[in-house]
Amino acid sequence: MDIITVENLQKAFKGRAVLKDITFSVKKGEVFGFLGPNGAGKTTTMRCMLGLLRPDAGEALVFGENMAVSDRLRGRIGVLLEKDGLSDRLTACENLDYYARLYGVSGRDERVREILEFVGLTERKDSLVGTFSTGMRRKLGIGRAILHNPEALFLDEPSAGLDPEAQRMVRDLIADLSREEEMTVVVNSHNLDEVQRVCSTVAILHDGRIRAFDTVERLRSGGGAEVRIVLSDRSSAERALAVLSAATGVAAVSREGEEVSARLDGADVPTLVRAMAEAGCAIEEVRKDHRSLEEIYLSVVRQAEGSA
Numbered sequence: 001m002d003i004i005t006v007e008n009l010q011k012a013f014k015g016r017a018v019l020k021d022i023t024f025s026v027k028k029g030e031v032f033g034f035l036g037p038n039g040a041g042k043t044t045t046m047r048c049m050l051g052l053l054r055p056d057a058g059e060a061l062v063f064g065e066n067m068a069v070s071d072r073l074r075g076r077i078g079v080l081l082e083k084d085g086l087s088d089r090l091t092a093c094e095n096l097d098y099y100a101r102l103y104g105v106s107g108r109d110e111r112v113r114e115i116l117e118f119v120g121l122t123e124r125k126d127s128l129v130g131t132f133s134t135g136m137r138r139k140l141g142i143g144r145a146i147l148h149n150p151e152a153l154f155l156d157e158p159s160a161g162l163d164p165e166a167q168r169m170v171r172d173l174i175a176d177l178s179r180e181e182e183m184t185v186v187v188n189s190h191n192l193d194e195v196q197r198v199c200s201t202v203a204i205l206h207d208g209r210i211r212a213f214d215t216v217e218r219l220r221s222g223g224g225a226e227v228r229i230v231l232s233d234r235s236s237a238e239r240a241l242a243v244l245s246a247a248t249g250v251a252a253v254s255r256e257g258e259e260v261s262a263r264l265d266g267a268d269v270p271t272l273v274r275a276m277a278e279a280g281c282a283i284e285e286v287r288k289d290h291r292s293l294e295e296i297y298l299s300v301v302r303q304a305e306g307s308a
């Protein structure tokens with residue numbers, strides 16, 4: 001079931017087209033990563049989805065409705081934008097309590113305690129938010145966004161400016177929300193490693209258009225996985241090279257000493273390993289690699305720049 005549908009979205013600021021034609025959808029329970037260079041239009045798209053900005057054409061629907069006109073949807077979504085809505089002059093606990101009242105959360109005290117625990121801030125619950133590090137503040141911001149148990153969560157650059165440990169905590173929080181709460185999560189991000197680790201689906205935005213949109217798994221295995229085989233000796237490697245060259249579904253083969261590499265185009269690894277073993281190759285190690293999301297992102301963006 002699609003929770004979010006964005007269709008042919010267009011938006012210009014002062015006559016400059018920022019979103020030229022944006023179409024994608026997000027299914028229930030997915031963690032969707034929205035990627036793109038600075039200024040590509042990620043935040044603008046998110047603001048259109050949230051009903052904070054009116055598109056010039058096209059539509060962005062959440063739970064089948066336009067958020068700009070359907071206020072009752074607010075309780076079903078959680079949002080953490082660049083401005084996190086937390087007050088420096090209140091403690092972590094008081095901030096959450098304020099929002100719990102605003103959302104009419106039942107069992108307020110218990111829920112605030114639960115959220116503080118979930119984001120790992122129980123020990124700092126009585127500290128003023130103004131004294132928090134960027135990472136602690138971000139965690140509390142995520143806690144604030146999920147306080148009312150939303151079905152869908154929108155995060156704009158959740159790990160920007162965080163050190164690696166805090167980035168990891170944010171990543172783990174997102175993964176937990178998806179796994180344990182089956183929350184649908186939309187993440188705008190520049191952090192390709194984070195997206196590769198937590199997102200199930202991604203869209204790559206460049207110059208106001210979607211240049212790639214697929215599951216992370218399919219994107220990474222598209223364009224051919226590569227298999228590397230280490231043989232025990234050189235004659236085995238030469239034999240393996242001959243077997244792989246003759247096999248169907250192998251796009252390219254090369255050898256370097258005792259190591260043979262093959263780019264796959266339909267062939268599966270167990271069949272190739274069996275064929276090499278039958279030809280008497282002494283195999284030490286077999287490793288299959290997929291392209292990283294970073295490689296895919298860079299090639300998509302470069303291709304888009306080349307065609308612009």
Ligand SMILES: Nc1ncnc2c1ncn2[C@@H]1O[C@H](COP(=O)(O)OP(=O)(O)OP(=O)(O)O)[C@@H](O)[C@H]1O
Nearest residue numbers: 013014018036037038039040041042043044045190
């Ligand atoms: N309210 C506005 N008025 C004028 N221009 C705007 C407005 N909001 C965004 N823009 C412009 O639209 C473009 C896209 O901005 P947006 O913030 O959506 O990009 P982004 O992909 O989120 O970038 P970043 O990764 O840097 O956050 C930018 O050139 C920005 O200056």
